[in-house]
Amino acid sequence: MKPPHFADTLLKFFCSPHRLEEVQGDLHEEFAWRVRQVGAQRARWQYWWEVLGFLKPRFLMKRKTDTHSTTYVNPIMIQNYLKIAWRNLWRKKAFSAINIAGLAVGLATCLLIVLFVQHELSYDRYNTKADRLFRVTLSVRIAGKEMDMAYAPALTGASLVRDYPGVEAATRLESEGSFVIKYGTERFKEDRVVFADSNFFELFSVPLLKGNVKTVLNEPNTIVVTQTTARKYFGDQDPVGKSLTLGDKLYRVTGVCQDVPSNTHFHYDFFASYTSLKQSEKWLASGSHTYVLLRENYPVEKLLAQSSNFIRKYVGPEIPEFLGMTYDEYMKKGDWIAFDFQPVTAIHLGPNRENELEANSDPKYVYIFSAIAVFILLLACINFMNLSTAGSANRAKEVGIRKVLGSVQQQLIRQFLSESVLITFLALLVAGGLVAMALPTFNQLADKEFDLGTLWNARMISYTLVGCLLVGLLAGSYPAFFLSSFRPVSVLKGRIQAGMRSGWLRNTLVTIQFVVSIGMIIGTLVVYQQLRFIQNKKVGFDKEQVLILHDTYVLGNKLNAFRNELTKQSSIVSASLAGYLPAGKSNSGYDGFRDVNAPTKTTPFRVKTYRVDDQYLPTLGIQVGLGRNFSRTFSGDTAAVLVNEAAVRQFGWKNPIGQRIATIGDGSPGDRHTYTVVGVMKDFHFESMHQHIAPLVMYYGGDWYQLALRIRTDNVPALLKTLEQRWKAETDTPFSYSFLNERFNKMYQAEQRVGELFGVFAGLAVFIACLGLFGLAAFTTLQRTKEIGVRKVLGASVASIVALLSRDFLRLVVVAILIATPIGWYAMNEWLADFAYRIDLEWWVFALAGLLAVGVALLTVSFQSIKAALVNPVKSLRSSE
Secondary structure: OOOOHHHHHHHHHHOOHHHHHHHHHHHHHHHHHHHHHHOHHHHHHHHHHHHHHHOOOOOOEEEEOOOOOEEEEOHHHHHHHHHHHHHHHHHOHHHHHHHHHHHHHHHHHHHHHHHHHHHHHOOOOOOOOHHHEEEEEEEEEEOOEEEEEOOEEOOHHHHHHHHOOOEEEEEEEEOOOOEEEEEOOEEEEEOOEEEEOOOHHHHOOOOEEEOOOOOOOOOOOEEEEEHHHHHHHHOOOOOOOOEEEEOOEEEEEEEEEOOOOOOOOOOOOEEEEHHHOOOOOOOOOOEEEEEEEEOOOOOHHHHHHOHHHHHHHHOHHHHHHHHOOOHHHHHHOOOEEEEEEEEHHHOOOOOOOEOOOOOOOOHHHHHHHHHHHHHHHHHHHHHHHHHHHHOHHHHHHHHHHHHHOOOOHHHHHHHHHHHHHHHHHHHHHHHHHHHHHHHHHHHHHHOOOOOHHHHOOHHHHHHHHHHHHHHHHHHHHHHHHHHHOOOHHHHHOOOHHHHOOOOHHHHHHHHHHHHHHHHHHHHHHHHHHHHHHHHHOOOOOOOOOEEEEEOHHHHHHHHHHHHHHHHOOOOEEEEEEOOOOOOOOOOOEEEEEEEOOOOOOOOOEEEEEEEEOOOHHHHHOOOEEEEOOOOOOOHHHHHEEEEEHHHHHHHOOOOOOOOEEEEOOOOOHHHOOEEEEEEEEOOOOOOOOOOOOOOEEEEEOOOOOEEEEEEOOOOHHHHHHHHHHHHHHHOOOOOOEEEHHHHHHHOOHHHHHHHHHHHHHHHHHHHHHHHHHHHHHHHHHHHOHHHHHHHHHOOOOHHHHHHHHHHHHHHHHHHHHHHHHHHHHHHHHHHHOOOOOOOOOOHHHHHHHHHHHHHHHHHHHHHHHHHHHOOOHHHHHHHOO
16 A cells, blocks of 8 residues: 655755655555554554644745756745735635636536546446446347347346356346335335346345345345335335235245445335236247346457357347248348347446337436536636736736845745635635535536535545645646746836737637637537427327326226326326327327238338327327228227328328238237227327438337326316326325426427536536626736827727727637537537437527627626726826836
């Protein structure tokens, strides 16, 4: 265990060379002893105190200034630097407050974004075997269409362990939707239920608090619950041995585990035994989320290289049963089946595959917010530089006097850097308060659950302090070198311009500030415009005034009577048993279809399907373009289907009504059915607008999981109360409902959060940029005080002087607009590329962003300009002498 490197660096900086080796030797020896006595972590903190204890005035830092003389600086001098810095800050309270406020906002924003990014990057890294744990995914190309699934055939894991010595173990997860769980008289609807293999807790680091990790899920109808869930159902009682009813089955509790960490790609409260499920012996008939643990030093590339032979061996023999052709014929058509092995740590920020356990995050948002953190912190540093140079006139004579009395430039640089670091650490204290106040709102916007404890850990504190020191040095570097470069003769005569080179750097910095601000304004406008487009776009169904009752399957045989009773109310227009809805999570599936009239060897199409009743289309407002809807008066509709226009295009039909399609089933002859097309629905968005409208086939038969009600009432609370009363009269299952328009809006929560965060960060960027512009305006007006006085004596009006002073700043903003516009156009085109249905970027978005920037800049500059223009010219000329 080595002592902290940064502490040794500090020691080298302060100790004289002839004492450094002796001091380091003594401290390293004591550090090794403390590691043995109190442990490594505590020893590191004590080592810091030991180093600080050695930094006394008698240990001097020697720096050579030339070949003949040396200059010594001791800690007392550093203490004097800090005292002088504090006095300067206290003397100019308003100026210091603005400086600290700008840095505090930048640091607070950066801290919040660091929390978010760190959490996103930490997903699934809590697993002790994370570097060897992979998820097996399935990719298929069939009839020219590619599909990426998050699962693999249920038999995959065991076969990989059996065939490949490099695979140490495999486990599976299978989600079966929500359950009504009963314990005694208690009834709860639970969505976080999953079925897991018996070795799940051996591969994933979710510690068991009760139960044997090797046997806890061995038997059917056994279940493990999390610590919080155990307390919810059983209180202080021992849950092991007690039973819970899931649906209509009794499960015995065999263990209690810790709550699943927040930074994982699945979040479940109930882990039921996988052997409780009905298992198929067909590779292509079922799928599960499958994970494999590789042996130490076994490369996953080796397993991937052998996967094609594995597929041919196990999947190939079933291809003729499902597709009506051999595996080789299937491959010759350009189609394929492939496995991939995805590291568990890459799942959360990986692509969204079909049937993910939870929706993944988009990695580009991690990059975007990381860049925003850097830019806002950079804006804060630029703001500090501009405000410091703006106040240079007040420090010019101080610099001149110090130089006359013998101060060298290095000493002045240390003085100004000390002031910069002091301001930065004061800003850090303010930033801590801002973070504490903003954290609840930030959690709501980012959909996270951070608390202050996340910040108060040794690692985060040390990174924050070091980062703050670097920010202070960065922000103070330019003012320090700028102010220390003043020539004493010139500044004592009041000629500040002679002590500087030019203002091009400050102008560049302000331009950069407005480039970032305008770019973020453009991003905010485009995100909100796209969200408005989604909300107002005609989606092909009427999502307003549709109420969804959940878990209606618990009514069993009473469901139809319950539905009929509800439709008698005047406030309910129609009711449909709807398993699948075009928004939110629903029961749906995919089936393979072959056109009966197509050649025998034609590759079937994989099409999304769901079952509906005859009231489904009227209840959701879906239009029929050709043919008719399902009807109870047609007994043959059990062998009929409805298709959408996208399916008609995929099958290539010119006259779709009457066409016949056959399912490929699970390979058994009895599972293949033929259906006749009786109607064509107009295309509607049954998936997110990130995807194009896909082919869809509807079966007749309804589904008893949900009941969709089209309502017509102005008193929704009264209707809900009536429905709840009728529901409770039929079942003791909790009453649960939702509205279709709310479910639709939730599909775009990620985009809404991004839009809100963009708006907040854009506002902060503009605020910080305005502080920087304020600083530059103050600096310029100070330099041109005499010119303003002369112009007023010669008859110039206040308006003309304000226009004169504002013109130069407006040029900077115009340059920023010209730079930010193409950058913003490119960045937002990349963001919009993820939407199949999107807005077109229009010129007015960039014009509005530019006008907002110009308006804010004018307001900021005009304050200083008007103030300077209103000063008495006699006073201006006197102050410039």
